[in-house]
Amino acid sequence: MTSVVFMGTPDFSVPVLRMIYEEGYEVLAVVTQPDRPVGRKKVLTPPPVKAEALQLGLPVIQPEKLRGSEELQEILALNPDIVITAAFGQILPKELLDAPRLGCINVHASLLPKYRGGAPIHQAIIDGEEKTGVTIMYMAEKLDAGDIITQRAIPIEEEDNTGTMFEKLSIVGKELLKDTLPLIVEGKNERIQQDESQVTFAHNISREQERIVWSNSAKQVYNQIRGLTPWPTAYTSYQGENMKIWSVKVGQTTTDRTPGQVVQLNKDSFEVATGDGQTIAVLELQPAGKKRMTAQDYLRGTGMKLAIGDQFE
Template identity: 40%
Template sequence: MPSPLRIIYAGTPDFAVPALEALIASPHDVVAVYTQPDRPAGRGRKLTPSPVKQVALAHGIPVEQPERLRPEPVQVRLREYRPDLMVVAAYGLILPQSVLDIPRLGCVNIHASLLPRWRGAAPIQRALAEGDESTGVTLMQMAAGLDTGDMLLKGVCPITPADTARTLHDRLAAMGAALLLPCLDDLADGRLHPEPQDETLATYARKLDKAEALLEWSLPAAVLDRRIRAFNPWPVAQTLYQGQPLRLWMSRSLPAAGTGATPGTVVAEGPEGIDVATGEGILRITCLQLPGGKPLEAKAFLNARSLLGTCLGDDGGKAC
């Protein structure tokens, strides 16, 4: 068993919590946590600590929240912790080379994809939206580029037809935590053999944009279904109904049917869902939400209204 490591942990959102908790429960010493500054949240826009900060404070771990890591005083402070290693998970700040060089064993990143596929900010959502059959977690020795460092360890996670970005997020966060501790022991003992990434296979997972959430009904049902699930829980896919945004939380794609209906037309409805014609096949909406309301299963939604014959989308919910 290698000697315990002095670790600085850098992370911000929920995704980074399981790995931090695993480190806290391990023999290693988490000497400090770096996280994003508190941000306004909720209806009152009250300054709220990140999920990672809340865990750190609950365990009495020092918390640092610099706006940037480039200023010399920030780097001096980081050196004072004398870290053997820095573990990074969805931190949200760029680590300059001068920071990467501070820990004795460098910096290890927990990335939610099978690198080099889906480098960047939204790997979970892009894998789901593009129809990947599987994704996973890569533990990577960090370099100055965007997710370009050598790979240390991988875990593979199948993507099911019922998965959303939330369900994948939760499984991958747990997987990252499970991979981390054995990886650190092997890294400390020099048993790991870092694998360079194949640049010819690299893809970029650009940040999500709210504008992407507006569905185009001319697309195939299978594509629309993946987007709905990829945008759950944010930014949530939507269409127009009676001139108002109708949010679509869950769906499934049905085999192509020759309805001849205009894409966006509601061609059937019932307890199992609301069937909408698309550019190819039928999209069955199973959970949706009106403005000011809460998400409802299709059966409950249809108790108060019928959408049959309605054109969703640019026509604003008029009869077809």
């Protein structure tokens, strides 16, 4: 039986772990990030992968930092045949990369060499890509630079956002790994070097990237907002306070108003000018200190003073 150490943290990783377990691989340990405070009340919460591992009765290791840690020595002592990572969130030290006889492989949510880094799904949607996918790859010391084993692509639909694509790609990753692992175990897998001339990066989203750039085209603004939904969420400023924007569509109105100005008030939305003369219709939002709400509720309540010509920054 092939022995595995699995490393992952968010919901994306859960179906992958479950598949490895259900397919009969010997899971020696599950390595994930430490429990973190969540929400306004800062409730200490386990990562989704830890919750799944405990439900499956698997031992859990939670290093704050893997390199140079006691937990690293604990993992090495397990002597797994293979280490499998999926959105673990830490770089693996060379000592671990070199240890397993079948290597260390990663389930990465992009079609490498495009979108190396920690936010490949977000960035693909923000950039208006029409497809993305999953790459199973050997891990190397350089970020997401290892040889490709297998890939599978799926379309990014017009209505998709980061949340829906995370769900779709976690299933693609699970199925692709299910098909790929036997090839690795039997030594029959391909090993394709990445084309360095085609490399792009998708670093973790910065706070500055979350601010809506109204001077961009309507389609770019639409892609930015859905690429940041449901986390970390795009925002704009209105009358000196930040407002999260949860759901929009490209409006039907054309305008010569300044980007960011309110152009039209509808029953269930309000339209904001963008840089190409089209509008973005805001459908759901969250004013500072308030709950997420529909534009219709906002216009009837706290936003009833919103007027044509008001400026979002």
